[in-house]
Amino acid sequence: MTTLLLKNIHTLATMDDVQRELKNASIFIRDNVIEAVGSLEEMPEQTADEVYDLSRHVVIPGLINTHHHMFQNLTRVIAQDKELFDWLVTLYPIWRNLRSEHINVSAKLAMAELILSGCTTSSDHLYIYPNDCTIEDEIRAAQEIGMRFHAARGSMSLGESSGGLPPDSVVENEADILRITRDIIETHHDASRYAMLRVVVAPCSPFTVSKDLMREAAELARSYGVHLHTHLAENVKDIDFSLEQFGQRPGDYVEDVGWVGDDVWHAHCVQLNHAEIGLFARTGTGVCHCPSSNMRLASGIAPIRHMLDEGVKVGLGVDGSASNDSGHLLNEARNAMLLQRVKDTNPGALTAREALHIATRGSASVLGRDDVGAIAPGMAADIAAYNIDTVGFAGALHDPIAALMFGQSINANQVWINGRGVVRDGHLTTVDLPVLIETHNRLSQALINGA
Numbered sequence: 001m002t003t004l005l006l007k008n009i010h011t012l013a014t015m016d017d018v019q020r021e022l023k024n025a026s027i028f029i030r031d032n033v034i035e036a037v038g039s040l041e042e043m044p045e046q047t048a049d050e051v052y053d054l055s056r057h058v059v060i061p062g063l064i065n066t067h068h069h070m071f072q073n074l075t076r077v078i079a080q081d082k083e084l085f086d087w088l089v090t091l092y093p094i095w096r097n098l099r100s101e102h103i104n105v106s107a108k109l110a111m112a113e114l115i116l117s118g119c120t121t122s123s124d125h126l127y128i129y130p131n132d133c134t135i136e137d138e139i140r141a142a143q144e145i146g147m148r149f150h151a152a153r154g155s156m157s158l159g160e161s162s163g164g165l166p167p168d169s170v171v172e173n174e175a176d177i178l179r180i181t182r183d184i185i186e187t188h189h190d191a192s193r194y195a196m197l198r199v200v201v202a203p204c205s206p207f208t209v210s211k212d213l214m215r216e217a218a219e220l221a222r223s224y225g226v227h228l229h230t231h232l233a234e235n236v237k238d239i240d241f242s243l244e245q246f247g248q249r250p251g252d253y254v255e256d257v258g259w260v261g262d263d264v265w266h267a268h269c270v271q272l273n274h275a276e277i278g279l280f281a282r283t284g285t286g287v288c289h290c291p292s293s294n295m296r297l298a299s300g301i302a303p304i305r306h307m308l309d310e311g312v313k314v315g316l317g318v319d320g321s322a323s324n325d326s327g328h329l330l331n332e333a334r335n336a337m338l339l340q341r342v343k344d345t346n347p348g349a350l351t352a353r354e355a356l357h358i359a360t361r362g363s364a365s366v367l368g369r370d371d372v373g374a375i376a377p378g379m380a381a382d383i384a385a386y387n388i389d390t391v392g393f394a395g396a397l398h399d400p401i402a403a404l405m406f407g408q409s410i411n412a413n414q415v416w417i418n419g420r421g422v423v424r425d426g427h428l429t430t431v432d433l434p435v436l437i438e439t440h441n442r443l444s445q446a447l448i449n450g451a
């Protein structure tokens, strides 16, 4: 057993059930679990195997990212001025040449970027499997870097010739998709508390898979008790496709194929209407909000305030790096807060604390986890600490928690995942970042050049 004591914390946002915010606080950790939170006198021991003085830090629970396409790091800033469908059609032929090494390296790069921003748990929606790519390429990446990971086994089966958006050359056979997804669940899914790896069943979107696959995927997921994830109602073209192809709005579509419930979360949901928001609230269906991508692709502004008021579970996601094109989760929370104010022309539409709540507790609930997202006894030791002696905090020390959201989106100085220090003094401890960046750039350049 090893112990870790974080003490003298300048400001601690616990995000616990009563949203406690503490000054001069301490956290005591045994192995991978938080044992105590409070003053130093309240800790079970006043010292530990490792002790950190965080008197110049604001500390929060590790942020949680509920939607990404990590392979897209290789193809950033392409199709810069296109909406979703045209953007995808530009990129599919480049992604057609992905190989196993691309998936592994880009996932590690994406995870490095997320962790440095203070994110400790991420999902990734990997939906394209050309050549020798497998989801195990990114599972390996998560294990190597030490990130808590929800591997969403995506898929595309509806090629252009069947009325779908992607070219036939990048889609898979549905029987293969279901067989491989079952194998991945059986091999890798860990349902236990503090699990570092879970599997999610995740056909890509209504315009890339058949309704049969959606139905069968839901049955498969439920037979194993794993979560379901897809894209939904991302922009107006997406709604038009649903009406033309299925004669249904997204709400009717997801009800029809069994994709509502507290084991389901949908990315984007920009264009959900009032009735559909009610459906999501009644059924416990979750939403991942991706504000930067929605701005980049001009998809619209998701009605997050309305969703929260109706009781919809809302989490946060950076989305793929080809439509964001950054994977900084703190910045995503900032954009969520600011964008909702624009939507509602209301400076109180989303507060800093609410934005932080979405990025921690909201995201945890969307992923179906009650062991991450808060700093409280019995929770996993996933913690991010930001140095407040920085230019961005100058003048904001009276409220460092608000400054994290309103101010410059900085990187974390220290990050622990499952009790393990993965960022020390601003540097990743588990990967050689300069080497990783160099390898990633070499692979990216060759992929974009069509080599």
Ligand SMILES: Nc1nc2[nH]c(O)nc2c(=O)[nH]1
Pocket: 069, 084, 088, 204, 205, 208, 231, 234, 293, 319, 320, 323
């Ligand atoms: N933002 C994104 N939306 C998508 N829909 C879909 O089918 N693929 C994507 C994607 O990569 N990004």
